[in-house]
Amino acid sequence: MNSNSQPIKLFFVVVFSCTSLVVSLTPVLGKPTLGSSRSDAYGRLRLRSHPKTTLAQATTYNQPTLPPGPPPGGRVRGGARRGELAGCPVSKPDLTALVPFTEEDNSVINVWAQTTVEHPSWFFYVPYTKDSLYAVEFVLQEYPNSKDSKEIYRKAIALPDKPGVIRVSLPTTTPALAVDKQYRWFFTISCDKEKNSPPTFVEGVIQRVELNPATVKELQTTEPLKRYAVYAQKGIWYEALTTLAELRQKNPQDAALQVEWRNLLGSIRLNDIATKPLLLETPSSPQLKVLRAE
Structure with a gap:
């Protein structure tokens, strides 16, 4: 009986050791850190541990509200309007x-x-x-x-x-x-x-x-x-x-x-x-x- 129990005990020891190792590694694998980070010349955060990875935050243009008074109207694209004769050749994009x-x-x-x-x-x-x-x-x-x-x-x-x-x-x-x-x-x-x-x-x-x-x-x-x-x-x-x-x-x-x-x-x-x-x-x-x- 003692001779048969030895392999069983050894099996549980090995399994327990491997499980402990996985548990101890889990926090490290599950919580990646930025490590030693720095900002590049354009103010974007670059990860030193991953030199090819850049967290780029695009500059945002904040459109101001129109001033009070009559709306300015306007035209951002050229081309003929409905009902107009086309005086210039059609182009994509237009003026x-x-x-x-x-x-x-x-x-x-x-x-x-x-x-x-x-x-x-x-x-x-x-x-x-x-x-x-x-x-x-x-x-x-x-x-x-x-x-x-x-x-x-x-x-x-x-x-x-x-x-x-x-x-x-x-x-x-x-x-x-x-x-x-x-x-x-x-x-x-x-x-x-x-x-x-x-x-x-x-x-x-x-x-x-x-x-x-x-x-x-x-x-x-x-x-x-x-x-x-x-x-x-x-x-x-x-x-x-x-x-x-x-x-x-x-x-x-x-x-x-x-x-x-x-x-x-x-x-x-x-x-x-x-x-x-x-x-x-x-x-x-x-x-x-x-x-x-x-």
Whole structure:
């Protein structure tokens, strides 16, 4: 009897030992820790134990509410409206303003965003090239519109060598935008030389606002990518877009900036524009520099 009990005892000892080992390991396997973590250059949390794993938190653009008064209306996409004759060739995507817009219950679109600078920049996706010889114009005027609306700026715009996103800046020689005042802008392409058909155009309203002193100080002392994040979170569309576009211009191969660009345009439902070439003037030359989203 003793000789038969020895294997049985040995079996229970082995089973108990293995079970204890599994139990002791369970908390370790069931509760993965971040270990020694750090933030990368863009403020995202990167796990040192898993160098290929990044917990990226996309910057969020916070759309401000429309100011009181008549809705601004506007048009974020070009192309012919119902009942209009098509003066320009059909293009997908159409002429597009890189600006936030809201759609009301009555199908009215409001194109409106804020700036903090006296002479801001606008960005437009243009599907046509200089070979088409179309007449292009940017106009800025006081808002609300009336017969006596004062025109602030009018400029003929040269079409690029290839379809892409272009920048139109208000020159410092023009009157500065006033704080808390709204202005209406138009970007128009006339494709019919005989002017028998209407042009394709986009339009919207821009308002200059002031930030609180603490935010201004933060913007003055932080690096460009964080400035972009601050502008986006504060609902300052024009500076957020301009800052990110300039960063991409300086770092055309930066994959993280390309992701931020797609996220920003995707947040205002312009995903189809996010992968289009970005065409910006270089500071030292009027030539266009091409940046492609990979």
